[in-house]
Amino acid sequence: RKMLPNEDFMATLQQNESACICFEKFFNTFLVLFEKSFPKKVCKSNLELNKKGKPTLNWYTPQLAIMKNNILLCKDLCRKQGNDQLLTLLKNLRGHYRSALKEAKRAKND
Structure with a gap:
């Protein structure tokens, strides 16, 4: 040691x-x-690889992509305008997106 x-x-x-x-x-x-x-340790990955060698996200749906784009749009508007209503909307969108992500991952693992 x-x-x-x-x-x-x-x-x-x-x-x-x-x-x-x-x-x-x-x-x-x-x-x-x-x-x-410090001996080398070999770890195995359980991710499926697509043709380009990147892990695939089978659980990531087009609806999740749309939700993420809406969050990014609202975030930009919030930065530019600084409106409290937009900030509340952004927080709600993030919460719904997080729960949708968890649900999609849970559905994939079932």
Whole structure:
């Protein structure tokens, strides 16, 4: 666990070797200890990939896209006008969108 701090890196240095060779010895020692301390871990992905290699979102419907566009439009209007009614509308739209997202994901997993 404490391999790197306990290693004596000065032992890799010798008086009659060039800086390049000393650095290579140090770096190789460091890499070996680092790989022992932090081994590679392979994780598998359960996402389905489409032809371009990107994960597909089967649950994302056109209605959700329309809701998101409405939120973005309302957000822009809210920034420009600063109206309290638009702010309330934006909060309501976001709430409905969030619940629709959760429902779509839940339906996909069932």
